[in-house]
Amino acid sequence: MIILITGGAGFIGLNLSARLLRLGHEVTSLDNYITSDKNNISALKNEPGFKFFETDIINPLPNHVVKVKFDRIYHLACPTGVPNLTVLDSEMALTCSLGTLNILELAKKNGSRLLFTSSSEIYGNPLISPQTENYTGNVDPVGIRAPYEEGKRFAETLVKIYYRKYNLQAKIVRIFNTYGPYMAAGDTRVIPLFFTRCLNGMSLPLHGDGNQKRTFLYIDDLIEGLLTVMEKGGAGEVYNLGNHHSVTIFHLAEKILKLTGNTAGLEKTDRPPHDHQTRMPDLTRISRLGWQPSVSLDEGLQKTFLWLQKQVKT
Numbered sequence: 023m024i025i026l027i028t029g030g031a032g033f034i035g036l037n038l039s040a041r042l043l044r045l046g047h048e049v050t051s052l053d054n055y056i057t058s059d060k061n062n063i064s065a066l067k068n069e070p071g072f073k074f075f076e077t078d079i080i081n082p083l084p085n086h087v088v089k090v091k092f093d094r095i096y097h098l099a100c101p102t103g104v105p106n107l108t109v110l111d112s113e114m115a116l117t118c119s120l121g122t123l124n125i126l127e128l129a130k131k132n133g134s135r136l137l138f139t140s141s142s143e144i145y146g147n148p149l150i151s152p153q154t155e156n157y158t159g160n161v162d163p164v165g166i167r168a169p170y171e172e173g174k175r176f177a178e179t180l181v182k183i184y185y186r187k188y189n190l191q192a193k194i195v196r197i198f199n200t201y202g203p204y205m206a207a208g209d210t211r212v213i214p215l216f217f218t219r220c221l222n223g224m225s226l227p228l229h230g231d232g233n234q235k236r237t238f239l240y241i242d243d244l245i246e247g248l249l250t251v252m253e254k255g256g257a258g259e260v261y262n263l264g265n266h267h268s269v270t271i272f273h274l275a276e277k278i279l280k281l282t283g284n285t286a287g288l289e290k291t292d293r294p295p296h297d298h299q300t301r302m303p304d305l306t307r308i309s310r311l312g313w314q315p316s317v318s319l320d321e322g323l324q325k326t327f328l329w330l331q332k333q334v335k336t
């Protein structure tokens with residue numbers, strides 16, 4: 023198949039591209055490098071069947087992309103990272119809105135099947151746990167997190183409009199925290215941040231008492247989930263994709279300190295007022311498609327550490 027990936031130079035995009043190429047597909051990848059590490063794409067650039075174009079999807083798409091009839095489109099592009107909620111706020115909002123519109127138009131023109139990567143952030147600060155796909159969330163439309171949370175909510179609405187109005191075979195996946203190899207060196211999400219600090223012998227910042235709970239999905243399980251939803255998921259449907267084992271940030275930090283042998287310890291910092299206390303996906307719907315997570319947190323952290331160590335050495 024001929025497949026387009028937006029946000030293809032990012033953490034998930036690179037892992038997804040590598041997997042699709044191994045399956046024998048042709049992959050075209052678009053990215054403007056706004057939150058990715060430019061060096062990481064070099065691992066794929068010479069692979070047969072792989073094409074990369076530096077493109078900002080907010081702008082009209084280039085001709086060499088528009089003229090291709092893609093069978094599948096994985097629409098991943100979006101700036102990520104909590105510090106970027108204020109630094110790249112308009113880029114988040116515009117990529118989710120104008121960028122998503124451009125990609126939906128392309129999919130509509132060619133009758134491509136499309137998967138949009140939304141986020142558990144659309145649930146905001148949830149008042150129920152676990153969160154099912156029917157839960158409508160608790161989001162502040164003018165809060166600090168709104169460019170991402172509301173951006174993703176608006177993009178979901180747009181995807182659903184294209185499904186209802188044009189019968190676009192589109193699926194939405196709400197991803198919960200995911201980690202693994204190919205996270206950018208400067209990625210500020212908690213697992214790469216903790217590992218990078220440990221590899222530099224630095225202490226780990228703990229927001230408040232560290233009792234916030236999160237679930238973490240290893241990248242290989244996530245990629246399997248994306249492929250499953252793309253091929254077997256219902257058109258117009260929404261699927262949570264994550265892990266149901268939760269861990270406090272305190273315990274996560276302890277695990278990473280032990281794994282890396284870092285003795286610098288923890289450093290308590292103020293907790294941002296918009297930090298959510300808990301996130302927990304209800305995975306009933308996606309498990310009906312035959313998917314479930316298989317990599318434990320200990321195994322996934324070990325694999326991520328080995329990869330990051332190699333990056334630091336080379």
Ligand SMILES: NC(=O)c1ccc[n+]([C@@H]2O[C@H](COP(=O)([O-])OP(=O)(O)OC[C@H]3O[C@@H](n4cnc5c(N)ncnc54)[C@H](O)[C@@H]3O)[C@@H](O)[C@H]2O)c1
Pocket residue numbers: 028029030031032033034035052053054055056057058077078079080097098099100101102117121139140141142196197198199200201206
């Ligand atoms: N990794 C997670 O835990 C997680 C959780 C929830 C949702 N998601 C979603 O999954 C998708 C991929 O996330 P990721 O973890 O790989 O993050 P990432 O930041 O590594 O990748 C996103 C990519 O999109 C690119 N991008 C951003 N705006 C763009 C634009 N206007 N035009 C072209 N490219 C653009 C970035 O440069 C980056 O390479 C994102 O939509 C993200 O919101 C990820």
